[in-house]
Amino acid sequence: MNILHVSAQRPDSTGSGIYLRETVGALESQGHRQAVVAGVGLGDASPFSDDILFEPVRFESDALPFPVVGMSDVMPYASTRYRDLTPQMASQFKDAFTKAFDHVFAQFKPDIVICHHLYLVCSVLADWFERHPEDRARCSFRGACHNTDLRQYESHGLEREAINRAVRSLDVIFALHGEQAKEIALMHGIDPAKVRVSGIGYNDALFVEDPSRRDDSGCRMVYVGKLWKQKGLMELFGAMDLLESRDTRDLCLELIGGYSNETERDEIMARAESCQVPSVFAGQMNQELVRNEYQRSDVFVLPSFSEGLPLVSVEALACGCKVVMTDLPGLREWFDMYIPDAPLWLVELPELIKDGSWRIANDESRARFERNLADALSEAIEAEHRPCDLSQLSWGALAQRLIAD
Structure with a gap:
C-alpha cells in the first residue's frame, strides 16, 4: 500500500512529530511504501530512512521567511504562532505546501493520505484535491487529531471556514480518546461515525524496564515536557513543599525538556530553588537518554492543564514508573480501556481560565490542586512497584489502526 503523511510541523520534535515519525517507521517495517511532506527549518535533515520519499517544506527560506509554525503557542524550538500569521505569511504557507503536493503527487500515487493535525495544512491539501479530482478519487483522505489543532481552532479566527470545510471533507478522522472524538464531531459539525478512536503508540523495543538502573536508596521523580507554567510546574513545586518529611527523605525531581519563553523558564527555575525537594533541570534529551532516566x-x-493523550506517560509506564498526572478529559476512560492495571494516580484539575493559555482561576483553586497533587504524590511514592500490560499500544498496533478500512 502507498501511504502519504502530511504535517506542517517538524517531524522530529514534540509529541505529534514523534507520532508521525514512529508510525512511518512501523508501516515501513510492515512493507508499505511511504512519502512524507513536512515543515522543517532551512538546515534540517530528513529523520527518515532513504526508502521514504521525503518532501521538506523549508521555513526560514526565501519562500517562507519565518520559522516553522507551531501547533502550540510555545514550542521547544524557534517557531511562528499561527495567530501571528499575516495574510501575506498565510499565502506564502499555502503556496509552499501546494508546490510540495504538486511535486509529491507527480511521483507518488498514494492509496491513503494521513494529514497530521486538523488545521491549516489540511485545508491546503483539501483545496489541492478539489483541483485534482482524479487523485482525490483514488485515495482515502484521513486526518489525525493531536488536540493542539482543536485548541488553535477555537482560540483565534485564522482560516476557520477553510479549515472547517477541509475537516468535513475527510473520509476518516482519528481521535486520541472518546471525549476528543465527541469534541471533534461537535466542533466541526460532522457525523460522529466518521471519527475513530485510535489512541497513541509507543516504541516497545526502546521503552522497557531495566531493574539494574533503579536505585533503591531513594525515590526519584521525573517530569518530561516543556518548561512552561501551563504544564503545572509552579504548582508541582508547591505540592512538593506540602509533602511530609518522610516523603521528602531522599526524594529528588528531574525535569527534562526545553523551553521557548525565557522569562517563564527563569520563574520556574527560581521557584525550584526555594522548594524543599531538590530539582535538576536536564534540558532536552534524545529518546534513548529519556528512556534511561525513566528506568532510573x-x-x-x-501536572499539565491541557494535553491530548500524553505519550510520555505511556513510555514512563513501560519503563516501570508509577504515574501521577492531571485528570484531563478522556484520559480516565482511555486508561481504563487500554491499560486498566496501570499504577496511575489522576488528580482533579483546578478551576481554569483560558487567557491566551490556561491559568488557574483563583488562589483557593490553586491551593486545593496543590494539596490533591501532594496527596497523589505521597501515595505513589509509598506504593509498591507493579508492571502493567501495554501490549495494545505498540506503534505497530497504532499504525494498523490508521490504515484499517
Missing part, C-alpha cells in the same frame, strides 16, 4: 526513576509526574 520511581514516579513520573505530569
Whole structure:
C-alpha cells in the first residue's frame, strides 16, 4: 500500500512529530511504501530512512521567511504562532505546501493520505484535491487529531471556514480518546461515525524496564515536557513543599525538556530553588537518554492543564514508573480501556481560565490542586512497584489502526 503523511510541523520534535515519525517507521517495517511532506527549518535533515520519499517544506527560506509554525503557542524550538500569521505569511504557507503536493503527487500515487493535525495544512491539501479530482478519487483522505489543532481552532479566527470545510471533507478522522472524538464531531459539525478512536503508540523495543538502573536508596521523580507554567510546574513545586518529611527523605525531581519563553523558564527555575525537594533541570534529551532516566526513576509526574493523550506517560509506564498526572478529559476512560492495571494516580484539575493559555482561576483553586497533587504524590511514592500490560499500544498496533478500512 502507498501511504502519504502530511504535517506542517517538524517531524522530529514534540509529541505529534514523534507520532508521525514512529508510525512511518512501523508501516515501513510492515512493507508499505511511504512519502512524507513536512515543515522543517532551512538546515534540517530528513529523520527518515532513504526508502521514504521525503518532501521538506523549508521555513526560514526565501519562500517562507519565518520559522516553522507551531501547533502550540510555545514550542521547544524557534517557531511562528499561527495567530501571528499575516495574510501575506498565510499565502506564502499555502503556496509552499501546494508546490510540495504538486511535486509529491507527480511521483507518488498514494492509496491513503494521513494529514497530521486538523488545521491549516489540511485545508491546503483539501483545496489541492478539489483541483485534482482524479487523485482525490483514488485515495482515502484521513486526518489525525493531536488536540493542539482543536485548541488553535477555537482560540483565534485564522482560516476557520477553510479549515472547517477541509475537516468535513475527510473520509476518516482519528481521535486520541472518546471525549476528543465527541469534541471533534461537535466542533466541526460532522457525523460522529466518521471519527475513530485510535489512541497513541509507543516504541516497545526502546521503552522497557531495566531493574539494574533503579536505585533503591531513594525515590526519584521525573517530569518530561516543556518548561512552561501551563504544564503545572509552579504548582508541582508547591505540592512538593506540602509533602511530609518522610516523603521528602531522599526524594529528588528531574525535569527534562526545553523551553521557548525565557522569562517563564527563569520563574520556574527560581521557584525550584526555594522548594524543599531538590530539582535538576536536564534540558532536552534524545529518546534513548529519556528512556534511561525513566528506568532510573520511581514516579513520573505530569501536572499539565491541557494535553491530548500524553505519550510520555505511556513510555514512563513501560519503563516501570508509577504515574501521577492531571485528570484531563478522556484520559480516565482511555486508561481504563487500554491499560486498566496501570499504577496511575489522576488528580482533579483546578478551576481554569483560558487567557491566551490556561491559568488557574483563583488562589483557593490553586491551593486545593496543590494539596490533591501532594496527596497523589505521597501515595505513589509509598506504593509498591507493579508492571502493567501495554501490549495494545505498540506503534505497530497504532499504525494498523490508521490504515484499517
